[in-house]
Amino acid sequence: QSREMRTPTFIFIANLAVSDVVLCVLGAPFTPLSGLLNSWVFGDVLCHLVPTVLCLCVHVSTQTSTAIALERFMVIVYPFKRRMTLAVCIITIFTIWIFSAVLSSPFAFNQINYWDEMKFIHDCREDWSDVRLKRTFTLLTFCLQYILPCSIIAFCYSKVTISLNERAKVAARRCSFAQANNQRNKIQRKRRTNKMLIMMVIFFVLCWMPLNILLIVWEFYAAVEEKSFFIPLFFATHLLAVSSTVYNPFLYAWMNEKFRKEFQKIIPCYQKFVIAFKNYKLKNNKEVSSTNVNNMEPFSFNNSIMNSNYNKEITEQRWKMTTKKSAVPHIEVGQEDGNMQNENTLYIPLLPLQPYQPTTLSKNFLEPPAQPLQ
Incomplete structure (x- = not known):
């Protein structure tokens, strides 16, 4: 919805989110x-479909992450070259899905719902006519899905980090304080985005590494399948690999402010919840304030009087309404014992102040003005 989010990086991230949802x-x-x-x-249909979809989504995730790394590399390392347009970005996404479908298609044709007559159970497994062909496909998948993307991503983000650090040093030396501060803020925003993307890649690599290693070992050492630890280890590594799709939304929300704001706009009940919560807090604050005012004691303060020996006598004083008849309503500040003298009494009138009117002062400042104030 927001135009600020319609950039190749965020569109690639949206494509990554789609593949994560399909995978889940x-x-x-x-x-x-x-x-x-x-x-x-x-059943037979899902036996062919599930492994194919699983492989498809994994390829889409790795290739999309690679495309993000290449796009960030071109934008930051070569800022004066032509940037990727939205049309090129969309074409790239379609190409990624088609290429991933081609790479995962062997699973659709080489899966079989095998009936085990000894155990009386169905087992969905791969069935290849040539073992060498199966091993070639496994190694090719491992290289295209894991080794090659990780190498490209590591190279791109290393160059991006070096370029940002050098640019920050140059800006600090050559620019004025205001320009350097502005440039520093831009570089800082780019660093936050790159940190988010690097964290996504790190989580993906760490989550999928155990399963890939186990599949390679299983391919060249089939006897490991008979071990008692193989089945629990396989499902544990599979669960860890699939859990990488769960971490990405938290990384988006934690490390990118734009994603947080747009996510809040998409959720229909979020704004209503925020407004209701603020109104509830405001109402509670008003109730607490009114309770404190009702329970407030008369305002008192301490007046310190220094004697000749520099010792201080503290006498509590308070405000009280006077009972003395006066033409002008006033309040009287005095001592608590009520035996105060007139010279110790301060009268404060309660009438509103009159607006100021300039007058002409006489030569003798002690004389009253020519005309009294109205």
Whole structure:
């Protein structure tokens, strides 16, 4: 909705969020459930569909993260070159989905819902006619989905970090204080965005590394499948890998202020909740203030009188209304014992002040003005 969010980086992040949602809905739940049930009970169609969708979403996530890193690299390291337009960004996203679908298509044709006659259970597994072809596909997937994207991303963000640090040093030396401060703020905003993106990549790498290593070991050492620890280890690494989709929204909300604001606008009940909460706090503050005013004691203060020996006598004083008849309503400040003398009494009139009118002073400042004030 916001034009500030219609940049290639944020559109790529939106595409990343779409792949995460698809992965959570169509890819993630079935593998743990089949492990708990110790059987594939979801039929032939899902046996072909679920592994394909899982591989598709993983490829989309890694390639989108790579595209984000390349876009940030071009914007920051080469700021004077032509930037990526929204049209090019959308074409890139379509290309990513098509290329990912091609890479994950072998799962759709080489999955089989196998019936185990010894255990009387269904097992959804890969069935390749050539073992060498299967190993080649596994290594190719590992390189294109993990090794190559991680290498490109590490190179891009390293160059981006170096470029931002050098730019900050140059701005501090050559610019005036105001210009340097403005430039520093811009660089700081870019650093926050880059930190968010780097954290996303780090979480992705750490979450998917154990599963990738386990699959490579399983491919070249099939006997590991017979070990007692293999099934729990496989589901634990699979759960860790899929959990990477859960961390991204928290990273968006924690490290990017624009995402927080736009997310608040999208939620329809958020604004109403904020307004109701503020009104509730305001109402409570008013009630507390009125209670404090009703329970307030007469205002008192301490007047210190210094004697000849520089010792202080503290006498409590208070305001009280006088009972003395006077033509002008007033209040009287006095001592608490009521035996005060007239010279110790201060009369404060309660009439409103009259507006100021300039008068001409006489030569003798002690004489009254020519005309009295109205």
